[in-house]
Amino acid sequence: MEKLRVPTKFNKTGWRHLRIPLDDKQVCAPANRRYRESYKAIMDEFKRNMHKPWQAYVERMAEILASYVGRKSASEEDTYRIVKFLAEGRLAESRGRPELGDIPNISQEEQEAWANYIEEYGKVCGKWKEDLERASYEHGVEKRALWREITDHIHFQYHPEDKKPNR
Secondary structure: OOEEEEEOOOOOOOEEEEEOOOOHHHHOHHHHHHHHHHHHHHHHHHHHHOOHHHHHHHHHHHHHHHHHHHOOOOOHHHHHHHHHHHHOOHHHHOOOOOOOOOOOOOHHHHHHHHHHHHHHHHHHHHHHHHHHHHHHHHHHHHHHHHHHHHHHHHHHHHOHHHOOOOO
16 A cells, blocks of 8 residues: 655654545544544533532522521421422422422522522533534644645645745
8 A cells, every 4th residue: 555755734743654545534633633632621621510500509599598497587387398398309300490489588599599500501501512613613624734735745746836935
């Protein structure tokens, strides 16, 4: 199998040795490797950060409920409902919507905590999507540059007159 030696700016040696016929897998290998690395880093960061808004919501709700239960004005029925809600662990299950909204003095704070959770989670997801789009765009740019580098080299081998003179 014939090999092609191509000058490149995509590695430290300055040369690439490619088998002929050229295929996308071997030509774009450096770009694909960098994309896999950046994709893994983006996903790791997303997995680290995706639970932070929920944790902040749980902590805020714990403060709200503890302060409400600790008040002397809290009715026994409301206190019982809150304690039962927490004992059943339904805060973790209620990710769809707040469930204690009909208890006076809690509904507004609960809605604010929930809105803050939705906003923060949206920011985390937005950053994740932006990072993936940027990595994908850079991957495409690098793939095109790799192909351009090879096709230019081949072209100038057969048409040296097209090469721009060095100034």
